[in-house]
Amino acid sequence: MAGFLDNFRWPECECIDWSERRNTMASMFSGVLFFTGWWVMIDAAVCYPSQEQMNHAFHTCGVFATVAFFMINAVSNGQVRGDTYGEGCLGRTGARLWLFIGFMVLFGSLIASIWILFGAYVVPKKEVYPGLAVFFQNVLIFFSTLIYRFGRKEDVWTPNSKPPGRQTTSGGGIARSQTPTLNNQPHSKHLALPPFCNKRTLKEPIFDRDVRQEFASTPFVRTNCGLNGQQRS
């Protein structure tokens, strides 16, 4: 009886590549949360238009949370680690400082919205919906920021690294994630169009010549694939 689900496996869904879709799903979910937060606030502003029912200054919480969203998501993990070439504007320390201030503003707006809810609506026993709207706006923007920042995968990119799961010969990694199945089974039934098989071919400046030669001997060269990924030969 115990462990009867041990051999249970979810049905394999071959049309979706979850490692690739994770970023898309995270972006979509984050977008839903963010804009739902704003529309909740717009709803409260429409239904309670007077200054006594909802002080117009309470909009600043949401505005600061939005600013924090863009600040936090403007720097990539690579910049914080110091991976990128070139100095950028301020380098690694500047990126860390920017991120720090962004998170501070985000947390601050969340705390301010809680304060507004309790201090201006619950304690004075006013109609509580506008306070709830301010609170939910900031909570939703908060979670949206976290999901957008930490829910997306970004591969470590260094000039000589191999991205996880790849068995390339050598040479530069590519900045974003690649599907492992593509590299392990080049001619298989896989799911997305292989990157080397569409009309946009590999651009010369990213790979140097030696790597190109090595790739020429792998199955990834354009001549082996049709536009739809089927094998020509």
Add this chain to the structure above:
Amino acid sequence: MAGIKSLLTLSFGAAIGLMFLMLACALPVYNTYWPLFVLFFYVLCPIPYCISQRVADNLDGGSSACRELAIFLTTGVVVSAFGLPVILARAQVIAWGACALVLTGNTVIFATILGFFVVFGSNDDFGW
């Protein structure tokens, strides 16, 4: 050609969606034209994704920061298109029945736009 059938289905879907929207406005029992503002969101919806496909070369066939931002903004536009009729109804500018019709029309139209991208959009250079 598989394209013709898909094209017909998609254009039918768009027509049905717009029909719902016009019903919400033009039925004598409602007779307000405020819901037509969602047309703005319909037009805005494909733009971020198209821009990201043109601007960022998706060399690795998948995600890039630009594409994810475009998906974020597109989702925002979709949510806004659903939020606007609800807010109009809560503010009693339109009736709840009209709101329901607009939401149905939204669903159909966005399914059509998504279908367009799935069928016609993938990985080819966008012509113009």
